[in-house]
Amino acid sequence: MQDTKQETALSAQERYFALLGDAFAVPLQTTAFEQFLETAHTYFVGEPGKATMAPDFPRRSGTDASLDAHTQRLIEVFDAALEAEARTKATPDHYHAILSIDARLGQVEGNDAAQALLQSPLPCPLDDLPLDHDALQQVKATLYRKLGDREDRIMLAMVGSDRPKPCLGLIQRGADDDQSVLVSLSYIHWSEALLGRLGDAFGLTPAETDVLAGYLNQQSQKQIAEDRDRSIETVKGQSKTILRKTGCTRMADVVRLSASIAYLLRQMPEAEPNQVALTEWATPKANLKTLTRGTRTLSWYSHGKGQRALLFIHGLIMGPFLSQDMLVPLIKADIRVLAPSRPGYGLTSRAGKKTGFIEDTVTDALAILEEEQVDHVTIVAHQLGTSHAHRIAAALGDKANALILLNGSVPIDDSYFASMERRTRFAGVAIRHAPSVLKMATELGIRNFKRKGVEDFLRDRYKVLDVDRNALEDPETMRLHAYGVFHMTEQGPHAFIDDQTTKLSDWSDAFTAPSCPCFWLQPGACRIIHPEHVERYVQEHSEAHFEVMPEAGSLVLYAEPEAMSDFILKAMDKAGA
The missing domain is CATH 1.10.10.10 (Winged helix-like DNA-binding domain superfamily/Winged helix DNA-binding domain)
Structure with missing residues (x-):
C-alpha cells in the first residue's frame, strides 16, 4: 500500500517537472506552446487523452509561490527573446505572401505570410505548391521565359487544397542574371x-x-x-x-x-476613426467614453442616441465590439447601446481591491447608467458575461426591463469538466484547483500569440468546428474578435484570470435573483458549454424563454449579426421594453 502511494506521488511529481520543462521551451520555440498546453492538461488528468481529473494532482485554492517564481523567470526570458526578435527582424510584409522560386532547383521558399496562407511547409518543390493548375502554369511560363523577357504578369490564383482561397497574384522575374521568379499573393474575400x-x-x-x-x-x-x-x-x-x-x-x-x-x-479608407490594425494589439478607442470615479477609470462604448437603452455585457475573449450589421437595426429601433469594459479589461482600471472584481463589475455598470442618465435598461449578455449580467439585473430590480442571453453560460461544478472542450476544461480546472498554472499558461499564451499574430491564435482556437473556422474567414468577424483579444490582454493576464474565477464560482443564487423576463438564444454547435446542459439548467431553475440555433457555433455573435439583433428586438417587444 505504501509503495502504491509513493508511485502515485512520483507520478504527480513527474508531471509537474514535465510541465516546467515544456514551459521553459515556449520562449525559445515558436511551436512549443501547443505542447505546453498538452502537458499542462495532462498534469491535471494524469494521462493524455483522458477527460476526468486525476486523483493525485495537488489541488490548491490559492497560488503556488514556487510556480509563480518560475512564471516570473519565464516572463523575463520570453520578453528578452521578443526584444531580440524585434531588433533583428527585417521590415516584414504583413499583408502579402511572397514566394521566391529558383528555376535551377525548382524549389520554392516564402515569407511568414506565405506560410500562413499556403498552410503547407516551405521550402517545397514547385509542383507541390497548392495553386490551381492555371496559376501554376502561369508561374512556370514566367519562370522559363527568356532572361530578357521581364514583363510582369497579374493572375487570379486559387490557393490551398481543402478550402481554396482566391488571391490576386503578381509574377515578376528577378534580375537578368537571376534564374528566379517572385510571386506576390494577396487574399481576396468575395463578400x-x-x-x-x-x-x-x-x-x-x-x-x-x-x-x-x-x-x-x-x-x-x-x-x-x-x-x-x-x-x-x-x-x-x-x-x-x-x-x-x-x-x-x-x-x-x-x-x-x-x-x-x-x-x-x-486600399480605400472604410474604417471607423481610431480603428486599429490587427498587428497593433491595442484596444480600439472609436465610440469610447470614460469616467473617473475615485482612483479608477471606467470605460464603455456608446452607439446611437436612442431613448431606449441597452446594456451589453461582453464575453471573455470576445469583447464589447459589435458589428454594424447588428448595431444598425438596434439604432434604427431607437435603441442606444452601451457596452462597458469590466475591471482590468481594455481601458477600465482593475478592481479597487484584490477580491472586488465581482462587486466592482456591478457598481461600474450602475455608475455608467447613471452617467448616461438611463433609468430603465435592457441587459444583453454574451458568454462569460452571463453571471455579471444576472447580478446587474438583480441590483437594478424593476429598472431592468429584460435580461437577454446570447450564447450564455450557467453555473457548473467539477462533474461537468469531463464534457467540456479540452482548452475550456483546462482553464476551468486550473482556476479552481491550480490558479498558478493558469497564470503561467496565460502569461506564456499572451506572449506566444503576440509573436505568432492574433489571426493565427484565433484560427487555432476555433479549429475544431467547421462553422467557426468558416466564420473566421470573414474579415469583419476576424477584426471584431481580434479586438476582443486585444481588449482582454491590454493590461496583462489579470482580466482573464479574474473573470475565469467568477465563471467557476458558485453563482447559482445570482442566476435566480433577477425579477425581469429572461430570454436565451443558444448556438446548437457550440462546445464551450454544451447547449443541452444550458437548456436543462435554465428550464430547471427559471421560466425563461429558450431558443436554440441548431447549426450556429461559438462565433454566432459575429457570424449571425442580423439574427442577434432580431432576437433582441423581439425579446424587448415581448417584455414591453
Missing part, C-alpha cells in the same frame, strides 16, 4: 458587400452579379446554372452581357479585372 460594389462598378443587375460571383469562385457555367437553378443558356446569355458591360473579350479577363478592382477597393 456580399464587395460583390455588390463590383456589380455597381460594372453596371450589372443582381442576377448578373450572382453569375459573376460564380466565376470568381472558379465555378464552371454548368455549376453556376445548377447552383442558381437556371438553365445553362440563361447563364451563357448573362455571361455575354457581363463581357459587354466590362469591355472584356474573355471571362478570364473579367475575373482578373474584378480581382484588381477588389484590391484597389481594399
Whole structure:
C-alpha cells in the first residue's frame, strides 16, 4: 500500500517537472506552446487523452509561490527573446505572401505570410505548391521565359487544397542574371458587400452579379446554372452581357479585372476613426467614453442616441465590439447601446481591491447608467458575461426591463469538466484547483500569440468546428474578435484570470435573483458549454424563454449579426421594453 502511494506521488511529481520543462521551451520555440498546453492538461488528468481529473494532482485554492517564481523567470526570458526578435527582424510584409522560386532547383521558399496562407511547409518543390493548375502554369511560363523577357504578369490564383482561397497574384522575374521568379499573393474575400460594389462598378443587375460571383469562385457555367437553378443558356446569355458591360473579350479577363478592382477597393479608407490594425494589439478607442470615479477609470462604448437603452455585457475573449450589421437595426429601433469594459479589461482600471472584481463589475455598470442618465435598461449578455449580467439585473430590480442571453453560460461544478472542450476544461480546472498554472499558461499564451499574430491564435482556437473556422474567414468577424483579444490582454493576464474565477464560482443564487423576463438564444454547435446542459439548467431553475440555433457555433455573435439583433428586438417587444 505504501509503495502504491509513493508511485502515485512520483507520478504527480513527474508531471509537474514535465510541465516546467515544456514551459521553459515556449520562449525559445515558436511551436512549443501547443505542447505546453498538452502537458499542462495532462498534469491535471494524469494521462493524455483522458477527460476526468486525476486523483493525485495537488489541488490548491490559492497560488503556488514556487510556480509563480518560475512564471516570473519565464516572463523575463520570453520578453528578452521578443526584444531580440524585434531588433533583428527585417521590415516584414504583413499583408502579402511572397514566394521566391529558383528555376535551377525548382524549389520554392516564402515569407511568414506565405506560410500562413499556403498552410503547407516551405521550402517545397514547385509542383507541390497548392495553386490551381492555371496559376501554376502561369508561374512556370514566367519562370522559363527568356532572361530578357521581364514583363510582369497579374493572375487570379486559387490557393490551398481543402478550402481554396482566391488571391490576386503578381509574377515578376528577378534580375537578368537571376534564374528566379517572385510571386506576390494577396487574399481576396468575395463578400456580399464587395460583390455588390463590383456589380455597381460594372453596371450589372443582381442576377448578373450572382453569375459573376460564380466565376470568381472558379465555378464552371454548368455549376453556376445548377447552383442558381437556371438553365445553362440563361447563364451563357448573362455571361455575354457581363463581357459587354466590362469591355472584356474573355471571362478570364473579367475575373482578373474584378480581382484588381477588389484590391484597389481594399486600399480605400472604410474604417471607423481610431480603428486599429490587427498587428497593433491595442484596444480600439472609436465610440469610447470614460469616467473617473475615485482612483479608477471606467470605460464603455456608446452607439446611437436612442431613448431606449441597452446594456451589453461582453464575453471573455470576445469583447464589447459589435458589428454594424447588428448595431444598425438596434439604432434604427431607437435603441442606444452601451457596452462597458469590466475591471482590468481594455481601458477600465482593475478592481479597487484584490477580491472586488465581482462587486466592482456591478457598481461600474450602475455608475455608467447613471452617467448616461438611463433609468430603465435592457441587459444583453454574451458568454462569460452571463453571471455579471444576472447580478446587474438583480441590483437594478424593476429598472431592468429584460435580461437577454446570447450564447450564455450557467453555473457548473467539477462533474461537468469531463464534457467540456479540452482548452475550456483546462482553464476551468486550473482556476479552481491550480490558479498558478493558469497564470503561467496565460502569461506564456499572451506572449506566444503576440509573436505568432492574433489571426493565427484565433484560427487555432476555433479549429475544431467547421462553422467557426468558416466564420473566421470573414474579415469583419476576424477584426471584431481580434479586438476582443486585444481588449482582454491590454493590461496583462489579470482580466482573464479574474473573470475565469467568477465563471467557476458558485453563482447559482445570482442566476435566480433577477425579477425581469429572461430570454436565451443558444448556438446548437457550440462546445464551450454544451447547449443541452444550458437548456436543462435554465428550464430547471427559471421560466425563461429558450431558443436554440441548431447549426450556429461559438462565433454566432459575429457570424449571425442580423439574427442577434432580431432576437433582441423581439425579446424587448415581448417584455414591453
